[in-house]
């Protein structure tokens with residue numbers, strides 16, 4: 001069984017830090033034989049502030065327009081997710097929430113893991129996202145990678161970013177990934193037999 005793990009980039013702002021952890025994730029996760037990696041950049045799915053006439057929890061995959069359908073199909077294609085989140089005013093970015101609100105069944109019964117960054121390693125944003133995941137009938141994972149300023153700063157200062165700048169987090173990522181694969185496999189089997 002080949003799983004598809006999707007990395008969702010929560011920040012869309014110019015000059016975002018997010019690209020660094022995403023480059024590290026892609027470097028470390030590409031080439032594993034138990035899943036393929038898909039990077040979903042929300043910049044590629046610009047949508048207005050949520051304006052669907054009804055909740056996607058009711059309309060399901062009856063999408064209001066092609067732009068929403070394209071996002072829905074991308075989310076649908078994955079068996080598990082790693083959301084990379086910044087923290088704005090102790091919450092996760094509005095760009096991420098806006099995208100999530102456009103869909104619903106695409107996420108049901110799938111696991112989501114988190115990589116966060118900021119003064120508290122994105123911990124407050126991640127805690128809030130875990131609550132949102134429960135509403136999506138997902139399995140939010142306990143493990144997360146928190147990138148604190150001691151690791152962020154050298155990465156920001158470097159003339160050229162290399163994934164080695166995050167190597168102190170490799171072990172934690174490995175544990176998170178193994179847990180995500182376990183949940184992705186278990187829930188895929190369960191969904192397929194539904």
Ligand SMILES: Cc1cc2nc3c(=O)[nH]c(=O)nc-3n(C[C@H](O)[C@H](O)[C@H](O)COP(=O)(O)O)c2cc1C
Nearest residue numbers: 011013015016017018086087088089090118119120
């Ligand atoms: C509007 C705003 C609010 C912020 N609030 C927080 C915060 O509550 N906690 C934190 O750790 N960092 C905060 N920061 C700093 C961000 O961690 C930092 O700007 C980071 O680079 C944002 O991620 P991004 O560049 O990928 O968008 C804030 C930044 C902005 C722009």
